[in-house]
Amino acid sequence: MSPRSSHRARMVGAVHLVEIVATALVLVAVGQAIGGHLEGFVVNPGWYWAMGVGGVVAAAAAGVAMGMSGRHARAEESALHPRILDVLYRRSLSAPPAPDEGGRVVTLVGDNAERVSEYRQVFYPDMIAALATPVIVCLGILVGLDWLTGLVLLVMCPVIPALIAGFLRLFRKRSSESRRERARLTARYLDAISNLVLIRMLGAGQRVEDDLRRRGETNRGTIMKLLAGNQVVIIVIDGLFSLLFIVMSAGMAMTRWQNGHISATAAIIIVLLSVLLLEPLHQVSAFFYIGMGGIASKKAISRWFEEAPRAVSAGGDGPTTGDGSGAIRLRDVTVGYGDSDILHGIDLAIPRGSRIAIVGRSGAGKSTLLGVMTGTLHPRTGKVVVDGLDADIAGVGAIRGVSASVNQRTWLFAGTIADNLAVANPHATAEQMWQALKRADVADDVASMPRGLDSDVGEQGCLLSGGQAQRISLARAFLSGRKILLLDEPTSHVDIDSEQRIIDAISRISADTTVVMVTHRRRLLDLASKVYRVADGTLVPVCADEVTREDLERAGSEDRA
């Protein structure tokens, strides 16, 4: 929580406390009035005033707290959106999008941001005030009415938070299952919407619709299960504990009055005030809907921020391993998807400034290997050190921040060319952008567009040709100034002339920059000081002339060596 957001939550909490104190005042005044009639003493008119004024203040405070917390929640939600999207921009620079990234972002920006804001600004201040209420009331009873009753009730106070913590544990699994199911459904919807044309062309509309309906039903089922469980708990807690607290305080007050320790008026006030002791119980139901979802959303958002790449100019100032001389070091790395391992026991040391080529058949695991180096994929076992940063110590976010990559499936954002370049280096001047575009041999293409750097690239670069998008993403990598470049088939979408110019551009990269290239093109191999082949889940060094046509073969295309 930012200091501003904590301050807002504290303000709402303070207003809630005013409401509680005013309500307590009304209850004491009512007790005085009833006691006066029963015991036959003249009630001080001040109590009637207190009743009226307290009632108005309590109602006004409740209204103000509700209005304030709603407004603060919306403001917090709006402030979260750009921060979440900023991380998405920065991630895109150093890594290809993870398979579930689209659905994850939609859930973070929609569901998670809303829940966490509600949790922080509505539920949290309310909860703190509700938990403070019994303590304030018990202390009031202890000091002003009867020390023994106050003390006994005070001892009972921690029971409710303990109970809530217990139920939290009990329901955590079911609640996270429901959230996961919802996130899966979101990802499916997103996928279906973004591939609508393809789905129609393949005549797969009915199948997709059935699938969405089935998943929607599963989602509904998990939510209903969660709600049913919650309702049972709420009924039990409300019934049992409300009764227990009221009976206990009434019993204590009666006994103490009959034994002559307190007056009838004090006993009545204690019974009336015991209603306020139930305040935390009212939070139990809100806890299941807003509280648990809010806590989980908070964790999801924190995880997203933790995974954010470091600032663009980052390079090697994080925790080191003493292995600082190499650019990339993989030790006994095993990585895969789902249950299957794609690569196992990979050992690799890439010295700084070297040019490495990686070859292998389509599907062998070359992009997977680059995914490990960029920090997108977490190996199941083994150690990954990039630019002196140990992924286990520095975190994948830091690892993502030290390299720049050009992905196999080029990834540009909706926005202008300048926007896309600026994510690599927010301070870059137009001159520097043109330089980078020139180095990637795409400056002429951009110059011929009517709006130059301000030309729109469309969603995921759809207004550009594949080759243009690829070269712009290469320019972006150049502009980042990072000293490790990971290029996944940097010439896969360009013609032979452009290929040669990109090869020239790569060959001009300064000697202190490490370049790892996955390629199916023999021409790029000539740039490499060392070539590795990925085959059968392992990585073996080969001489450039040992690279076979099979190594360079790619699904659906031919090597143009």
Ligand code: ATP
């Ligand atoms: P290509 O030359 O065609 O790009 P590659 O060597 O880069 O192939 P990878 O993309 O690393 O191959 O894929 C290796 C294997 O992992 C393939 O069998 C592929 O189907 C599988 N794979 C890749 N990405 C995923 C994913 N996100 N989820 C599940 N399996 C995946």
Ligand code: MG
């Ligand atoms: Mg690949």
